[in-house]
Amino acid sequence: MSVRHFLQLKDLSREEYAYVFERTRWIKDRFKGYEPYRPLHDRTLAMVFEKHSTRTRVSFEAGMHQLGGSVITLMTRDTQLGRGEPIEDVARVITRMVDLVMIRTFEQAIIERFAAHSRVPVINGLTNEYHPCQIMGDIYTFIEQRGDIRGRTVAWIGDSNNVCNTWLQAAELFDFNVHVSTPPGYEVEPERAGVYGTDHYEEFGDPMEAAKDADLITTDVWTSMGFEAEDAERKRDFEDWQVDVDMMRAAKKDALFMHCLPAHRGEEVTAEVIDGPQSVVWDEAENRLHTQKALMEYLLLGRL
Ligand code: CP
Numbered sequence: 001m002s003v004r005h006f007l008q009l010k011d012l013s014r015e016e017y018a019y020v021f022e023r024t025r026w027i028k029d030r031f032k033g034y035e036p037y038r039p040l041h042d043r044t045l046a047m048v049f050e051k052h053s054t055r056t057r058v059s060f061e062a063g064m065h066q067l068g069g070s071v072i073t074l075m076t077r078d079t080q081l082g083r084g085e086p087i088e089d090v091a092r093v094i095t096r097m098v099d100l101v102m103i104r105t106f107e108q109a110i111i112e113r114f115a116a117h118s119r120v121p122v123i124n125g126l127t128n129e130y131h132p133c134q135i136m137g138d139i140y141t142f143i144e145q146r147g148d149i150r151g152r153t154v155a156w157i158g159d160s161n162n163v164c165n166t167w168l169q170a171a172e173l174f175d176f177n178v179h180v181s182t183p184p185g186y187e188v189e190p191e192r193a194g195v196y197g198t199d200h201y202e203e204f205g206d207p208m209e210a211a212k213d214a215d216l217i218t219t220d221v222w223t224s225m226g227f228e229a230e231d232a233e234r235k236r237d238f239e240d241w242q243v244d245v246d247m248m249r250a251a252k253k254d255a256l257f258m259h260c261l262p263a264h265r266g267e268e269v270t271a272e273v274i275d276g277p278q279s280v281v282w283d284e285a286e287n288r289l290h291t292q293k294a295l296m297e298y299l300l301l302g303r304l
């Protein structure tokens with residue numbers, strides 16, 4: 001099998017996701033039954049973090065360990081990357097030593113340059129533009145809770161950031177609709193989002209309108225990592241883009257609430273919503289583990 005990378009959600013086809021999700025179910029069931037499954041016992045994953053992380057780090061590290069493999073975690077500041085070694089050289093070197101690489105970095109161009117010089121599969125653990133591992137877990141969670149996502153409506157309330165862009169790619173792949181509501185000046189940039197058209201999303205000035213009849217309401221922090229200098233301005237601009245109980249009421253009765261986490265209660269979401277009965281954020285976070293294990297298995301071993 002030739003080297004496959006996972007740099008954007010659309011790097012896998014809908015049919016490949018069907019396979020990865022089927023494997024996720026199987027891997028999750030075995031894990032819940034305390035049955036060991038160690039197909040990657042001779043493999044090593046290297047992770048490079050240029051930004052903070054809790055979920056991504058723990059889910060990949062625990063996941064690789066559970067699959068029988070080893071993990072090396074590199075933080076930029078402790079490595080030669082932090083002293084200016086070109087990313088291409090780092091890629092050439094570490095991919096002669098490990099079997100799989102996960103990177104969390106700033107511009108998407110950085111991970112693309114790494115992948116272009118990599119001998120092994122590269123996984124995007126978040127860039128300024130995309131967060132494919134997150135949305136893979138979110139789609140799996142939606143299907144687990146509510147069945148097929150095709151034809152459903154997802155309301156995105158807030159910033160048109162990496163997580164939003166990836167939801168838009170998901171809508172094209174899985175054939176559902178996204179109602180996006182961002183404050184003025186923070187609208188979706190389709191080219192940056194990597195979407196082919198506007199058929200699968202609609203923009204709303206009023207977040208309550210976007211929430212109407214949605215099957216799922218989701219949001220994210222007002223200020224993503226790397227944009228901290230804009231924090232004060234964003235706090236003002238995003239004030240009305242808070243998911244609260246009234247907004248949940250505008251959606252379908254059985255609508256779910258998701259958030260990639262970490263969350264800021266009282267900013268993009270109220271405590272009542274994120275800690276309330278419609279919120280599935282903890283299952284969503286847990287499914288990062290199971291879906292990423294299936295992804296690593298697929299990238300390294302192909303179809304079994
Ligand atoms: N959702 C997510 O990727 O969380 P971390 O930043 O903690 O990895």
Ligand code: NVA
Nearest residue numbers: 161220224225260261
């Ligand atoms: N949009 C957020 C997601 C964190 C998981 C960020 O990039 O900081």
